Amino acid sequence: MTMSDDMSGDAQQRIETYLSKLRQRLRGVSDRDAREIVEELRSHIMDKAAASGKSSGEAAGEAHGDLTSAGVDAALAGLGSPEELASQYITDDLLAQAEVSRSPVRTLKSLFRWSSLSVAGFFVLLGSIGGYFFGAVFVLVAVAKLLHPRTAGLWVFPNGSGDFEMSFRLGFGSAPAGGRDVLGWWIVPIGWLVGCGLVMLTTYIALWFVRQYRKSLVLPPA
Amino acid sequence: MKRADARDLETGDKWEIQLRKGCLELAFLAALWDGKLYGLEILRRLESDSDLIVSEGTVYPLLSRLKALGLVQSEWVESDAGHPRKYYALTSAGRQRVRQMAGMWTRFSSSMSRLLAPLVKGK
Numbered sequence: 001m002t003m004s005d006d007m008s009g010d011a012q013q014r015i016e017t018y019l020s021k022l023r024q025r026l027r028g029v030s031d032r033d034a035r036e037i038v039e040e041l042r043s044h045i046m047d048k049a050a051a052s053g054k055s056s057g058e059a060a061g062e063a064h065g066d067l068t069s070a071g072v073d074a075a076l077a078g079l080g081s082p083e084e085l086a087s088q089y090i091t092d093d094l095l096a097q098a099e100v101s102r103s104p105v106r107t108l109k110s111l112f113r114w115s116s117l118s119v120a121g122f123f124v125l126l127g128s129i130g131g132y133f134f135g136a137v138f139v140l141v142a143v144a145k146l147l148h149p150r151t152a153g154l155w156v157f158p159n160g161s162g163d164f165e166m167s168f169r170l171g172f173g174s175a176p177a178g179g180r181d182v183l184g185w186w187i188v189p190i191g192w193l194v195g196c197g198l199v200m201l202t203t204y205i206a207l208w209f210v211r212q213y214r215k216s217l218v219l220p221p222a
Numbered sequence: 223m224k225r226a227d228a229r230d231l232e233t234g235d236k237w238e239i240q241l242r243k244g245c246l247e248l249a250f251l252a253a254l255w256d257g258k259l260y261g262l263e264i265l266r267r268l269e270s271d272s273d274l275i276v277s278e279g280t281v282y283p284l285l286s287r288l289k290a291l292g293l294v295q296s297e298w299v300e301s302d303a304g305h306p307r308k309y310y311a312l313t314s315a316g317r318q319r320v321r322q323m324a325g326m327w328t329r330f331s332s333s334m335s336r337l338l339a340p341l342v343k344g345k
Contacts, residue, residue, distance in 0.1 A: 039298075040261065040282060040308045047262050047303060048278070080279035088283035096290050 011072040015045050018076050025086035037089060041079065048075035091117060095210050104132055104199055107206050114213065124209045131202030135195045137168050142191025144170040153181040242274060248327060249274050250284065251293060251312060251320035258297075258311035261285060285310055293319055 019038050026034040049071035079085055091113055098110040111128055114121030144152035148171025157179030159165040167176070175181070183190060253259060253267040261281050268274050288294045293316035298306045312320065 036308075037282070037286070039306075043305050043307050044261055044278070044282070046305050047307070050303065075278075078278040080277065085279050085283070088280070089286065 008067050011049070011067040011069050014069075014072055014076065015042065015067075018045075018079075018082055021082040022086050025083055026089060029089060041085075045072065045075045045079070048078065087117075095213065098210055099207055102203060102207065104203055107203050107210075108132070110210065111206060114210070118213075120209070120213070124206055128202050128206045131198055131205070135198030135202065138191045138195030138198065140170060140191075140195075141168045142188045142195065145185070145187050145191070147171065149185075151175045153187045154183050155179045156182055245274060246276065246284065247288070248320065248323045250288060251316055252324065254294065254310060254312045254316070255320065258309040260299075260307040260309050264310070288316070292316075 019042060022041065023034060023038050026037060029037070046067070049067050052068075052071040052074045095110050095114065098106045108125075108128065111121065111125040115125040141152060141154065150171075151174065152169055152171030155167050155169050155176055156164050157167070157176040166182075169176075249268055249272060250264060253264050253271075259267065264285075265276060265278065265281055268276055285294065285296075289296060289310070292313055294310045295313050296308050296310050299309050301307050
């Protein structure tokens with residue numbers, strides 16, 4: 001084995017290590033897309049390494065398909081760390097998936113990701129959690145009413161300081177003293193309607209923000 | 223005073239970064255106007271024909287965004303180098319978009335040039 005073979009093997013190894021790190025960090029990106037990303041970057045690294053080998057006049061780099069250590073190092077350095085590179089792909093991919101699927105779980109997942117990157121994302125996440133939470137409470141109470149007809153529902157009752165308090169009850173324990181079940185059986189259709197409406201509205205608003213963010217993303221981060 | 227100068231300089235730098243970032247989408251799409259190119263060719267085109275400095279790490283995620291937006295399409299082509307390359311080409315929506323952006327850019331830059339003329343002359 002000649003010295004240039006050694007170098008080439010070593011360089012090849014370094015490319016594979018970089019790409020497998022990248023691949024690991026492309027979590028959430030579909031298999032097909034991840035494979036394509038990795039192959040495209042492999043092709044870039046080979047081209048770039050061959051070109052820089054040529055320009056620095058290294059004999060090994062001149063040969064077809066042969067790689068020099070320096071060339072590969074330069075190519076990998078140019079791309080930045082696999083973590084950073086992967087994060088640029090993931091964010092956009094997750095947000096794109098959320099837009100297509102319109103599922104609350106997907107939406108929340110992408111919002112978590114977005115919130116780790118920007119303050120705006122954090123507030124949209126916070127608002128969405130609130131929206132989904134209240135939506136879920138309405139639906140839960142509507143379901144609980146069927147199981148605990150006497151105690152579940154939207155209750156208004158006097159509190160200690162002379163005011164009234166409003167509370168959603170799932171029906172565990174006894175009905176609050178002096179309280180009134182405001183909606184009665186109406187909580188069943190109203191709970192479902194308002195709950196599902198809230199979930200849909202939250203998803204709709206969150207995805208609107210996501211779309212605005214993705215439009216701005218066409219410009220890469222500084 | 224010194225501190226204020228340093229801050230001004232910093233703000234100026236940030237402004238330049240934002241300005242360059244703002245041109246990237248147009249520059250990428252414009253580079254593809256004459257035909258399909260692969261990532262590294264796009265980079266080289268930008269380096270030789272403009273003074274936009276784009277880091278290699280931003281080229282590919284940006285291309286994948288442009289693809290997701292339907293402005294470019296891609297295909298793998300076998301090459302003499304022994305590995306396939308992913309070529310990008312403008313879609314019809316991309317062509318329409320880049321023409322529209324170029325028009326906006328030309329109008330905007332010529333009006334800015336008029337405004338800045340006395341300043342540049344005074345220099």
